[in-house]
Amino acid sequence: MTNKPPSRPEFSRRAFLKGASAVAAGSAVGHEIAAATQPESGATVFGTELHTIELTVNGKPKQVKVETRTTLLDALREGADLTGTKKVCDRGACGGCTVMLDGETVNSCMTLAFDAVGSKITTIEGLGTPDNLHPMQKAFVECDALQCGFCTPGMIVSATACVQKRGKPSLDQIKADMSGNICRCGTYTRVFEAIQKVGGQKVEGR
Amino acid sequence: MAREEYEMKVGFAADQKTVKIKIPDGDLKPWDLDTKFETVGTDVDRIDGIAKATGTAKYTFDVNLPGMLQGVMLRSNIPSGRVKKIDFEAASKMPGVRAIVPLKDPAEGRRNRVRWVGDPIAAVAADRREQALDAIEKIVVEYETSQAVIDMQDGEDAPKLEGGEITSPWPDKGNERMEEALGECKHTRSGTWFAEVQTHSALESHGHVCSWDDDKGTLEVWASTQATFGARFGLARALNIGGDKVTIHAEYVGGGFGAKFSPGTEGVACALLTREAKAPVKLMLDRFEEHTCAGNRPSALMQIRAGIDADNTITAWDYRCYGGPGYRGRGGRTTFPRSYLEDAHVRATQKDIATNTDAGRAMRAPGWPQGYFAGEGMIDALAEAAGIDPLEFRLHNESEKLREAEWRMGAEKFDWAKRWQPYGERDYGKRYLKGAGMASAMWGQMGHRGRGSPNAVKVRIHADGTVESRNGAQDIGTGMKTVLAMLTAEELQIPVGTIKVTMGDTNDPAGPASGGSTTTPSLAPAARLAAGMAKNELRTLVAEHLRVEEDKVTVENGRWGVPGGKTLLFEEACKLIGPQPIEKVGERTSNYKGYKNNVCGCQFAEVEVDTRTGFVRVTEMLGIQDCGTVIAKKLAESQVLGAMIGALSYTLHEQRIMDPKSGRMLNGDLMMYKIAGAADMPKLTAHMFPVANGKNSVGAAGLGEPPSVAGPAAIANAVANAIGAPVRNIPITPDQVLAAIDSKKGGK
Numbered sequence: 001m002t003n004k005p006p007s008r009p010e011f012s013r014r015a016f017l018k019g020a021s022a023v024a025a026g027s028a029v030g031h032e033i034a035a036a037t038q039p040e041s042g043a044t045v046f047g048t049e050l051h052t053i054e055l056t057v058n059g060k061p062k063q064v065k066v067e068t069r070t071t072l073l074d075a076l077r078e079g080a081d082l083t084g085t086k087k088v089c090d091r092g093a094c095g096g097c098t099v100m101l102d103g104e105t106v107n108s109c110m111t112l113a114f115d116a117v118g119s120k121i122t123t124i125e126g127l128g129t130p131d132n133l134h135p136m137q138k139a140f141v142e143c144d145a146l147q148c149g150f151c152t153p154g155m156i157v158s159a160t161a162c163v164q165k166r167g168k169p170s171l172d173q174i175k176a177d178m179s180g181n182i183c184r185c186g187t188y189t190r191v192f193e194a195i196q197k198v199g200g201q202k203v204e205g206r
Numbered sequence: 207m208a209r210e211e212y213e214m215k216v217g218f219a220a221d222q223k224t225v226k227i228k229i230p231d232g233d234l235k236p237w238d239l240d241t242k243f244e245t246v247g248t249d250v251d252r253i254d255g256i257a258k259a260t261g262t263a264k265y266t267f268d269v270n271l272p273g274m275l276q277g278v279m280l281r282s283n284i285p286s287g288r289v290k291k292i293d294f295e296a297a298s299k300m301p302g303v304r305a306i307v308p309l310k311d312p313a314e315g316r317r318n319r320v321r322w323v324g325d326p327i328a329a330v331a332a333d334r335r336e337q338a339l340d341a342i343e344k345i346v347v348e349y350e351t352s353q354a355v356i357d358m359q360d361g362e363d364a365p366k367l368e369g370g371e372i373t374s375p376w377p378d379k380g381n382e383r384m385e386e387a388l389g390e391c392k393h394t395r396s397g398t399w400f401a402e403v404q405t406h407s408a409l410e411s412h413g414h415v416c417s418w419d420d421d422k423g424t425l426e427v428w429a430s431t432q433a434t435f436g437a438r439f440g441l442a443r444a445l446n447i448g449g450d451k452v453t454i455h456a457e458y459v460g461g462g463f464g465a466k467f468s469p470g471t472e473g474v475a476c477a478l479l480t481r482e483a484k485a486p487v488k489l490m491l492d493r494f495e496e497h498t499c500a501g502n503r504p505s506a507l508m509q510i511r512a513g514i515d516a517d518n519t520i521t522a523w524d525y526r527c528y529g530g531p532g533y534r535g536r537g538g539r540t541t542f543p544r545s546y547l548e549d550a551h552v553r554a555t556q557k558d559i560a561t562n563t564d565a566g567r568a569m570r571a572p573g574w575p576q577g578y579f580a581g582e583g584m585i586d587a588l589a590e591a592a593g594i595d596p597l598e599f600r601l602h603n604e605s606e607k608l609r610e611a612e613w614r615m616g617a618e619k620f621d622w623a624k625r626w627q628p629y630g631e632r633d634y635g636k637r638y639l640k641g642a643g644m645a646s647a648m649w650g651q652m653g654h655r656g657r658g659s660p661n662a663v664k665v666r667i668h669a670d671g672t673v674e675s676r677n678g679a680q681d682i683g684t685g686m687k688t689v690l691a692m693l694t695a696e697e698l699q700i701p702v703g704t705i706k707v708t709m710g711d712t713n714d715p716a717g718p719a720s721g722g723s724t725t726t727p728s729l730a731p732a733a734r735l736a737a738g739m740a741k742n743e744l745r746t747l748v749a750e751h752l753r754v755e756e757d758k759v760t761v762e763n764g765r766w767g768v769p770g771g772k773t774l775l776f777e778e779a780c781k782l783i784g785p786q787p788i789e790k791v792g793e794r795t796s797n798y799k800g801y802k803n804n805v806c807g808c809q810f811a812e813v814e815v816d817t818r819t820g821f822v823r824v825t826e827m828l829g830i831q832d833c834g835t836v837i838a839k840k841l842a843e844s845q846v847l848g849a850m851i852g853a854l855s856y857t858l859h860e861q862r863i864m865d866p867k868s869g870r871m872l873n874g875d876l877m878m879y880k881i882a883g884a885a886d887m888p889k890l891t892a893h894m895f896p897v898a899n900g901k902n903s904v905g906a907a908g909l910g911e912p913p914s915v916a917g918p919a920a921i922a923n924a925v926a927n928a929i930g931a932p933v934r935n936i937p938i939t940p941d942q943v944l945a946a947i948d949s950k951k952g953g954k
C-alpha cells in the first residue's frame with residue numbers, strides 16, 4: 001500500500017538519525033558497500049564523507065555519490081539527475097517523492113540511499129516516456145488530473161501501484177490508496193477518474 | 207487612430223444586449239454571442255500534460271547546473287527584537303562553504319530589526335546542502351529581544367470579545383444613521399465570525415537557481431514565480447544592475463496561489479550568493495520556511511449586524527473586520543457580498559492588527575473567502591429571520607441578473623429543494639445529520655493592456671508548418687499555455703497539437719503577474735491577434751502564389767485559397783514561407799465597455815455531521831461559474847474543482863497553530879498542518895456558464911479567484927443547516943460543532 005515503509009530493512013532514516021547504533025543493524029548489502037567505500041583512514045564511524053554506491057534505477061545501474069545521511073530522494077534528484085521525483089515536505093507527509101522499491105511504494109525522502117542498494121527502484125521516468133506513455137500517465141493527461149503538476153509524478157506512481165495491487169479498485173479503495181499523496185491544486189477527483197479509467201487493465205511497472 | 211464601428215451581441219441567452227464598439231486599427235473583430243467556435247470551448251488535453259505526467263517537466267527545483275552550490279538561509283528564532291551581533295567566523299571555516307551573505311545589519315537601525323520567527327538573518331552557499339545546513343548552525347547571532355504579540359487578540363487595537371462576540375462599541379462615524387436604518391428594520395440579526403490563517407502551501411516551495419556570469423555581469427535565473435517580469439525587476443534592483451542583465455526562466459511552476467509575486471529575500475539571497483561565490487546557486491525553501499516565511503491568507507475577525515424590512519429586503523448592513531496580516535500590519539482587508547445590498551444602507555469598517563508573525567500575502571481571492579464566509583452566513587441568518595428558504599431569500603435580494611440565472615441553474619442541478627432542511631429543531635438523537643448550504647461568488651477582473659510595454663504575444667509560423675506562440679509570463683498550473691495554443695489553433699484553423707507554446711522566459715514579450723485572475727484575460731486577446739496577423743501574412747503569400755487578389759483568399763475547412771478554385775492545405779501554404787518565418791507580435795488593446803465588469807458564480811454544498819464526534823464530512827459540492835468565453839473547458843472545470851477542494855480544506859482542516867510564547871508555528875509541516883486529501887473528497891461537479899462579455903476580442907475573464915470565493919461560506923451554511931446552529935469559525939472543528947449542538951440542546 002501507499003507510503004508503507006519498505007518491509008525489508010530496519011535501516012530507516014528515522015532509525016539512522018537516532019544514532020550510530022542503527023548502522024550496525026543496517027542491511028548486509030548496504031553495510032558491505034559502505035565499508036568498501038570507507039575513507040582510507042580506516043575510521044569505523046560514518047561521517048560526512050562521500051561514498052559511491054550503486055543504485056538500480058529503472059532497470060539501469062547508476063553510480064551516485066552520497067553521504068550516509070543522504071536520502072534516496074536526494075540521491076535520485078541530485079546524484080542521478082532524475083528530477084521527476086519531487087521534493088515537497090522531505091518528511092514523509094505528502095507523497096510527492098513516491099517511488100517503487102521492489103514493487104512497493106515508498107516515500108523516497110524517508111528512505112536512505114544506502115538502504116536502496118540492491119533493490120529495484122522505479123521512478124516516474126521508469127514508468128513511461130513522452131513517446132511511450134504508461135497507461136496511467138496517459139489517463140492522467142486525458143482526465144486532466146494535473147494542474148501545476150508538482151504532485152503528479154508521486155500521484156502517478158501511487159496510482160499505478162494501486163491498480164497493480166487491486167486490479168479494478170473501488171472508489172473507496174482508490175481514496176484509501178491515494179491518501180498519502182497531497183495535491184494543493186485540488187486534482188483529487190480527476191485523479192480518481194484517471195485511476196478508474198485504467199482500473200481493470202494490466203499495468204506494468206516497466 | 208482609425209477605429210472601425212462594430213455592433214456586437216453580448217451577455218447570455220436570458221440577458222442579451224447589443225453594444226456598439228469602435229475597434230482599434232488593426233485589432234480583430236471581437237467574438238460575441240453568435241460566434242461559432244471550432245476549438246475554443248472544447249475539451250482539449252493540457253498541452254504540457256505529458257511533460258508533467260512523465261516527470262520530464264523541469265521546475266526550478268529540478269534545475270541542476272554543473273558546479274552548482276546549495277544555498278540555505280539562517281532565520282531568527284525569536285519573534286521580536288534586534289540583531290546585535292552576527293559572527294560568521296566559525297561558519298566560514300566549515301567544510302564546503304563557498305559564500306556567506308548577511309541579510310541583517312546590526313549597525314543599521316532599520317536593517318537589524320527582527321519581526322517574526324523566520325526573519326532572514328543570513329544565507330550560506332556550500333557544495334552540498336548538508337554542508338550548508340551544518341554551516342548555518344555555526345553562525346553566532348546575538349539578539350536583543352523585545353515584547354512580541356503573537357495572537358492578534360493580544361494586539362493593542364484588538365476589540366473586546368465576550369463569548370465569541372465582539373463587544374467593543376461600533377465606530378462613531380456614521381453610527382447614528384446606521385442605528386436609524388437598523389431601527390427601521392422588521393428583523394435584525396448580528397454575529398461575529400472568525401477565520402484562521404491559512405498558508406498557501408504550494409507544493410513547489412519558493413526558491414531560485416541563480417547563475418552569475420562575472421565576465422558579462424549578467425544574472426540568469428530559474429524562479430518558482432508568479433511574476434517573471436516582477437522577478438527580473440526585483441533581482442536587477444537588488445544587485446543594482448540593469449534589467450537587461452537579468453534573464454528569468456519559469457517554464458514550469460509548482461503552484462503559487464498568490465504567494466510568489468516577488469523574488470523575496472530568498473531570491474535576493476540567492477542572487478547575492480551566486481555573485482559572491484561565482485558559481486550557480488540553488489536556494490529552495492524547506493517546508494517549515496514555506497509555512498512560516500512565505501506568506502499566508504490573513505486571519506479575519508468579522509462582525510455584521512443587519513436587518514430586513516417587512517418585504518424581506520435587506521435594508522441595513524453594518525460590517526466591521528479586524529484583519530490579522532502579520533508583522534507588516536496591512537493587507538488584512540476582507541470583502542463581503544454586495545449584490546444583495548442594493549436597497550440597504552451599508553457601512554464597512556476595516557482595521558488591521560499587527561502581530562509578530564509572518565506577513566500575509568495575496569491568496570486566491572485575497573480577503574474574499576473570509577468576508578463571504580461571514581456575509582453569506584449573515585444572509586442565511588436573515589433568511590431564517592424572514593422564515594423563507596435561503597434560495598428564495600437570495601433570489602429576492604439578488605441584483606445580478608447573471609447570478610440569478612446561475613442560482614436557478616445550480617439549485618436545479620443540485621436538487622436544492624430536496625437537500626435543504628427546513629428550519630426547526632433537529633433530532634440530535636440521530637447519529638448523522640445532513641444539511642445543505644449555498645453561497646455566491648464574485649470577482650471583477652477583465653484583464654488589461656499592461657503598463658509600459660503592453661502585454662503581448664508573439665506567433666511564428668515556420669516553413670515546415672510548425673507554429674509557435676510565445677509569451678514571457680508564466681503558467682503556474684492554470685493552463686495558460688493550453689489557452690494560448692487553443693486561441694492560435696482557432697484563428698489558424700489547425701489542430702492544437704501542432705502548436706508549441708513557450709512561456710516563462712523574460713526575453714519573450716511581456717505579460718502580467720499571475721494574480722487577480724489577470725493572465726488569461728490580459729493575454730488571450732494578444733494571442734488571438736498575433737495569430738490573426740500571422741494568418742493575414744500567410745494569406746498574402748497564398749494570394750501571390752495563386753495570383754489572385756488578397757481579399758479573395760479565404761480559409762475554410764483548413765483550406766487556404768479561393769473557394770471553388772485552387773486551394774492549399776496549411777502545410778502547403780507554409781512551404782511558401784522560406785527561411786524567415788512569419789513572425790507577428792499581437793499587442794493587447796484596452797477593454798471595451800462590454801456586457802459587465804465582473805464575473806459571478808455560486809456554489810452549493812451538502813454535508814453530513816456526526817452528532818457524536820462532531821466530525822463534518824462534505825458529501826457533495828456543485829460549482830456554477832462563468833468566466834466570459836470558456837476557452838479550455840476541461841481545464842477551466844479543473845480549476846473550479848480545485849478551488850472547491852481548496853475551500854473544503856480551508857473550511858474544515860487547515861489551521862496554523864502558533865506557540866504564543868516562542869512565536870513559533872507548532873505545525874509547520876504537512877503532517878500536522880492538515881490539507882484535505884483523497885479520503886476527504888466529496889462528489890464534485892463544476893459547471894461552466896459561458897457569457898459573451900464583449901470586453902475585448904476574445905472576451906475571456908480569469909478563473910483563478912472567482913471559484914475560491916463561495917466554497918467556505920457554502921460549506922459553513924450547510925453545517926448550520928444540518929445541526930440547526932451555525933459554527934462561525936474557520937476551520938470548523940469537531941469540538942466547535944459539538945459545542946454548537948450542545949448550546950442548542952441546552953437552549954431547549
Ligand code: FES
Pocket residue numbers: 086087088089090091092093094095096097098107108109110
Ligand atoms: S517529500 Fe517525501 S513524502 Fe513529502
Ligand code: FES
Pocket residue numbers: 145146147148149150151152182183184185186187409460461683
Ligand atoms: S497539481 Fe499542483 S499540487 Fe497537484
